[in-house]
Amino acid sequence: MATQAxxxxxxxxxxxxxxxxxxxxxxQGASTPPHLILFAPIYLVIACGINGVxxxxxxxxxxxxxxxxxxxxxxxxxxxxxxxxxxNE
Numbered sequence: 001m002a003t004q005a006x007x008x009x010x011x012x013x014x015x016x017x018x019x020x021x022x023x024x025x026x027x028q029g030a031s032t033p034p035h036l037i038l039f040a041p042i043y044l045v046i047a048c049g050i051n052g053v054x055x056x057x058x059x060x061x062x063x064x065x066x067x068x069x070x071x072x073x074x075x076x077x078x079x080x081x082x083x084x085x086x087x088n089e
Contacts, residue, residue, distance in 0.1 A: 015041075022037045
């Protein structure tokens, strides 16, 4: 099983090779707009940021409530209040 670092390095290497080939293709006279090629790493970082925000939003939206843990916490709070009232008397 590959580690996350190895997978990340593989993706970066694949992007770097593709970007280098795109620059070489553009230098040979391709009609691609230069900003698409030259700013590709910046576009990649922006896309990764948007992807991260959307993944976090999706996980927060699908987060399940834990009713049993809530009831346990409320019980512990009530117990702490009773203890504090007893100690303050």
